[in-house]
Amino acid sequence: xANENITDNLHYERLLKEKGFNLVCGIDEAGRxxxxxxxxxxxxxxxxxxxxxxxxxxxxxxxxxxxMLFDMIKENAVSYSIAYASVEEIEEINILNATMLAMRRACxxxxxxxxxxIIDGNKTPExxxxxxxxxxxxxxxxxxxxxxILAKVSRDRLIEQMAKEYPxxxxxxxxxxxxxxxxxxxxxxxxxxxxxxxxxKKILK
Numbered sequence: 001x002a003n004e005n006i007t008d009n010l011h012y013e014r015l016l017k018e019k020g021f022n023l024v025c026g027i028d029e030a031g032r033x034x035x036x037x038x039x040x041x042x043x044x045x046x047x048x049x050x051x052x053x054x055x056x057x058x059x060x061x062x063x064x065x066x067x068m069l070f071d072m073i074k075e076n077a078v079s080y081s082i083a084y085a086s087v088e089e090i091e092e093i094n095i096l097n098a099t100m101l102a103m104r105r106a107c108x109x110x111x112x113x114x115x116x117x118i119i120d121g122n123k124t125p126e127x128x129x130x131x132x133x134x135x136x137x138x139x140x141x142x143x144x145x146x147x148x149i150l151a152k153v154s155r156d157r158l159i160e161q162m163a164k165e166y167p168x169x170x171x172x173x174x175x176x177x178x179x180x181x182x183x184x185x186x187x188x189x190x191x192x193x194x195x196x197x198x199x200x201k202k203i204l205k
Contacts, residue, residue, distance in 0.1 A: 009142040010051065012134065016116050017048065023078070025114035025129070026143025027103050030058070030151035032095055034176035035186070035203075036195045037159050038087060039095065041102035042150035043110055043117070044073060044080040046143055052076065055145045057138040058152035070153040073146045080147075081109030082154045090196050100125035106147075120144045166192055178203075 013024045029041045046052075052072050054065060061069070074080060083105035085098035093101070103125045107117055116130050120137035137144040156175055163171035168189055174182040176194075183203055191200055 009056075009140060009145065010049065012118055012132075012137075012141045013046075013048075013143060016118070021116035021130075022048065023112065023115045024143055025107060025110065025117040026119075026137075026141055026145070026147040027107060027117055027125075027131075028058075028120040028138055028144050028148035028151055029099050029102060030148065030155045031176070032099055033178075034196075035178050035182060035199045036087070036171070036176035036192065037155070037162060038084040039090060039099050039102050040082065040084050040151045040155035040158070041099070041106040042080065042082045042147040042154065043103070043106035043114075044143060044146045044150060045078040045110065045112060045114055046073075046146055047076065047078055050076065051142055052146070055142055055149065057136075057145060058148040060139075061149070063156070066149055066153050069146075069149050073150060077146070079110045079112035080150060081106045081111075082150055083109055084158075087194055087196055091198055094198075095196075096123065099123075103127075118144055120148065162194060166194070 016024050023045050025043050025045045027043045031039045083102050085102040090098040107127050114129050117127055118141055119133045121133050122135050124131050124133045138148040159171050159175045169185045
């Protein structure tokens with residue numbers, strides 16, 4: 001499944017269908033890099049050959065566009081699931097393993113079970129179905145791009161709720177990422193239970 005000759009973002013889905021895999025699930029995560037909050041993963045099976053215009057890597061989209069596509073994806077998906085790995089799990093098993101855990105939970109949470117899963121990145125979690133990882137998959141596969149939008153919007157909304165609980169940290173502005181503002185707030189007020197302490201070692205020196 002090499003990247004050559006890709007003409008559209010259903011390339012991988014079509015290749016898999018030709019091999020007999022009819023229900024292809026895209027999986028992606030959001031929140032691997034932030035200093036605070038859980039990591040979120042989404043799994044989604046889109047209808048065969050169905051494309052929602054504008055669906056691409058969630059990082060390339062405005063919040064308004066992501067919100068609109070989020071609703072469209074949920075309305076049209078054959079099945080979708082959103083799952084998390086907590087800050088405590090990130091600290092206990094590290095962010096890579098926690099990301100794989102969230103992805104597995106998302107895939108396991110699908111009401112309709114996939115025949116095959118395609119995953120953004122270069123690591124593949126242990127799943128109950130065959131799977132394959134695709135570097136920059138959120139730009140190359142419609143299914144993975146749809147999952148990236150579900151994961152990003154879901155996590156952002158969770159962080160916006162966190163912002164109401166801890167207003168002085170201004171989470172609504174930085175979403176937990178290591179921005180200058182966020183680091184200033186950590187140094188001013190100290191870390192919270194929602195912070196990933198292993199990510200703060202250099203900041204708190």
